[in-house]
Amino acid sequence: MKLRDKLIIDFDSTFVDEESLDILAQIATRNHPEKPADVEKIKHLTSLGMAGEISFEESISERLKCLNANRKDLEDLILHLINSVSRSIEENKDFFFRHAEDIYIVSSGFKEFIEPVCKNYGISSSHVFANTFVYDYKGNIVGLDESNPLSNNQGKVKLLKSLKFGHDVVVIGDGITDYEIREAGLARKFVAYTENVKREAVCEKADFIAESWNDILLKLKLNPDFYQKKVGKALLLENVHHSAKKLLVDAGFDVELLKTSLDEQELCEKIKDVQILGIRSKTMVTAKVLESANELIAIGAFCIGTNQIDLDYCIKHGIAVFNAPFSNTRSVVELALAEIILLMRNLPDSMRNMHRGVWKKSADRSHEIRGKKLGIVGYGNIGSQLSILAESVGMDVYFYDVEEKLALGNATKCASMVELLRLSDVVSLHVDGRATNTHLIGEDELNEMKDGAILINLSRGHVVDLNALVSKIDEGKIKGLGVDVFPEEPKSNNEHFDTVLKEKPNTILTSHIGGSTIEAQIDIAHFVPQKLKEYVMSGSTMNNVTLPELQIQPVKNAHRLIHMHKNKPGMLADVNQALARYDVNILSQALKTNEQIGYLIISTDKNFTEEIVEELKNIDGTIRLRMLY
Numbered sequence: 001m002k003l004r005d006k007l008i009i010d011f012d013s014t015f016v017d018e019e020s021l022d023i024l025a026q027i028a029t030r031n032h033p034e035k036p037a038d039v040e041k042i043k044h045l046t047s048l049g050m051a052g053e054i055s056f057e058e059s060i061s062e063r064l065k066c067l068n069a070n071r072k073d074l075e076d077l078i079l080h081l082i083n084s085v086s087r088s089i090e091e092n093k094d095f096f097f098r099h100a101e102d103i104y105i106v107s108s109g110f111k112e113f114i115e116p117v118c119k120n121y122g123i124s125s126s127h128v129f130a131n132t133f134v135y136d137y138k139g140n141i142v143g144l145d146e147s148n149p150l151s152n153n154q155g156k157v158k159l160l161k162s163l164k165f166g167h168d169v170v171v172i173g174d175g176i177t178d179y180e181i182r183e184a185g186l187a188r189k190f191v192a193y194t195e196n197v198k199r200e201a202v203c204e205k206a207d208f209i210a211e212s213w214n215d216i217l218l219k220l221k222l223n224p225d226f227y228q229k230k231v232g233k234a235l236l237l238e239n240v241h242h243s244a245k246k247l248l249v250d251a252g253f254d255v256e257l258l259k260t261s262l263d264e265q266e267l268c269e270k271i272k273d274v275q276i277l278g279i280r281s282k283t284m285v286t287a288k289v290l291e292s293a294n295e296l297i298a299i300g301a302f303c304i305g306t307n308q309i310d311l312d313y314c315i316k317h318g319i320a321v322f323n324a325p326f327s328n329t330r331s332v333v334e335l336a337l338a339e340i341i342l343l344m345r346n347l348p349d350s351m352r353n354m355h356r357g358v359w360k361k362s363a364d365r366s367h368e369i370r371g372k373k374l375g376i377v378g379y380g381n382i383g384s385q386l387s388i389l390a391e392s393v394g395m396d397v398y399f400y401d402v403e404e405k406l407a408l409g410n411a412t413k414c415a416s417m418v419e420l421l422r423l424s425d426v427v428s429l430h431v432d433g434r435a436t437n438t439h440l441i442g443e444d445e446l447n448e449m450k451d452g453a454i455l456i457n458l459s460r461g462h463v464v465d466l467n468a469l470v471s472k473i474d475e476g477k478i479k480g481l482g483v484d485v486f487p488e489e490p491k492s493n494n495e496h497f498d499t500v501l502k503e504k505p506n507t508i509l510t511s512h513i514g515g516s517t518i519e520a521q522i523d524i525a526h527f528v529p530q531k532l533k534e535y536v537m538s539g540s541t542m543n544n545v546t547l548p549e550l551q552i553q554p555v556k557n558a559h560r561l562i563h564m565h566k567n568k569p570g571m572l573a574d575v576n577q578a579l580a581r582y583d584v585n586i587l588s589q590a591l592k593t594n595e596q597i598g599y600l601i602i603s604t605d606k607n608f609t610e611e612i613v614e615e616l617k618n619i620d621g622t623i624r625l626r627m628l629y
C-alpha cells in the first residue's frame, strides 16, 4: 500500500542511535593506536554542525581531517551500526519493508556504511542518498566526493530539488540540515526526531517532535489501514506500568487500563470484545473466561508465571500467551539475598523490638551468612542468578532441579531434594508454578530440614503447605521465614489480607512484591507489549508459551495470512491446494509445529478474498485463521 508522503529520513542519530563518524573515529583509534583520531574534537564538530552553529561544509571537512581512518575500518563500523539501529525503528521493521518504496534515506553521512545497514530494512541502494569517501592509494580516507551535492552547504535542499518529489514529502531527522528541506518549501512537514538526541534549536523549528517511530506512525496517521482494521481493544489489568498503555495506544490499540484484577464473572463480561488481554499474577484466566472471549487473539502475562492462565485451552484454540521471562528476575534475586541476611541476623524480631521501645543488644541467634549452606530448589532463571550472587557474598551453594542444569560458579548439584533439605542452613524455593508443585514442601520435607533452618518462598503460594509450616515454626524447627507468595492473595490493594503466618517469630511477610521494582516493571511494560504488537502485526510468535515459535522476515508487496491447525498429516498440502485453486502464488511460507498445533505463515502476491478465506477455514483441522495484511 502506498503512503501519501515520501518519507525522507536522516541516518545519523535518527535511523541509527549514534553519529557514525564519531564511532568511526573510535574504531580507527582502536585499530591504529599509533595514529589516534581526535575523537572529542570530532564529536564537538558533529554537534556544532547538527545544531547549525557552524556550516555543514566546515563541520564535515574538519571532521575528516581528524579522522585518520582507513577503508578497512568501515567493516567494523558497519557491524557496529547494524546493532545500533534506533530501538523503535527496529521494532517497526515490518513497516519499513512494507513501505520501502516510499522511504528514502537522505544523509550527509556516507553510502559506504549506510547502504548495508538500510538494506536490512528493505531500503534499496537507489533510495539511499549520501556522500562517498575519497581514499588514497593505501585506502586511507582523505576526503569526500565534492561533486556530490550532499557534500555542500544546503546539500539536502539541492538534492531534493533534483529529485522533484513534489510537496508530499515529510522530512524526519535530528539536525538543522533536515529542517532546511522544509524551510526551502520542499516538504510539507519537518519532524524533529528525538529518540536518540534532542537538539532544542532543531525542535523549535519542527512541525512536531517525535520521540520514537511509533509517534511518527501515530501523528502522521501513517498506520496503514490494517492497523486500524485489525487492531482492536486491549484490556490491561492489575495496574501494569502505565508505559505499557502508551506503547499499545501508539500501536493503534484502544486500551483500557484497570488498577485491580477482575474475578471470573467480571472478566467474562469485560472480555467479550477484547483482542488483547494483559494481566499479572492474580487474574485467573479460566476456560470459562476464555469461552466468553469472542475476539481474543493473545494474552500478555506482565510477569513470569503463566500458571494463572488455562494454557491447555489457549493451545487448543490458538491463543498466543506471552510473558516476561527475565525482566523481574534480578529484583527477586536481590530480595532473596536481602532476606537471607536479615533472617540470619534475626533482624525481623530486633526491628520489631526497637519499634516497641525494647533495646536488646545481643548476638544471640545472629549469624553471618559467610560459609553457610544455601540450598536452592529450582535452578531456573532466578535460582541460578541467586546462586551467583549468594556465592559472591561467601555462601556455599547447593541446588536441586528436576531438569538437568549446569552448575554455575562453585555450586554443587544435589541428586535429590531431600539431600538438599538435609544439608542446607537456608532453603530458597524458586520452582515454577506447575500444579504438581502443590505442597512440594509439606510436613515430610520440613522434617528433613536441619533444626533451626531458614525457609524462603518467593516462588508460588501453593508450593508450601502453610499449616505444616506453622507447626514446624511452633516446634522451633524452622527458625526464620521469608514468604512473598500465598495460596490466596487479595485481588486489589483495598482488600484485607490474612495468613496463618502472621506474628510468627523471625518472619518476613511481603505482599507478592518480589518482582515489584520500578526497573522490573518498566522493563516488563516494554517487553510484553512489544511481543504482543509483533504478534498482531507480523505474526511473530517468538517467546510465546503456547504456540510454536516462528518469526519470518517481512516480504515486500505481499499479503500475509496465518493458518493455525491441528498437527496432523496433510494439512500443508490441503492449504496449498486450496490456494492453487484460486491461482494464488505463494511468495514465502513457513511452518512450525508443536505436539498439538501447526503454525503456518503464508505470504502471497494476491489479496485473500473472502472466498479464499472461507475455503481455508473449512479445511478439516483448521483451528484459527488470521489475516495480517
Ligand SMILES: NC(=O)c1ccc[n+]([C@@H]2O[C@H](COP(=O)([O-])OP(=O)(O)OC[C@H]3O[C@@H](n4cnc5c(N)ncnc54)[C@H](O)[C@@H]3O)[C@@H](O)[C@H]2O)c1
Binding pocket: 304, 305, 306, 325, 328, 329, 332, 377, 378, 379, 380, 381, 382, 383, 400, 401, 402, 403, 430, 431, 432, 433, 437, 440, 458, 459, 460, 484, 485, 512, 513, 514, 515, 516
Ligand atoms: N515473588 C515474585 O514476585 C516473583 C517474581 C518472579 C517470579 N516468581 C516466581 O519464581 C519462580 C521461579 O521463576 P523463574 O523465572 O526462575 O522460573 P524458571 O522457569 O526459569 O525456573 C524454574 C525452575 O524450577 C524447576 N523446577 C520445577 N519444578 C521443580 C521441582 N519440583 N523440583 C525442582 N525443580 C523444579 C524447573 O525445572 C526450572 O528450572 C516461578 O514460580 C515464578 O512464577 C515470583
Ligand SMILES: O=C(O)CC[C@@H](O)C(=O)O
Binding pocket: 280, 281, 282, 302, 303, 304, 305, 306, 328, 515, 516
Ligand atoms: O507482578 C506480579 O503480579 C507477579 C510477579 C511474579 O510472581 C511473576 O510471576 O513474575
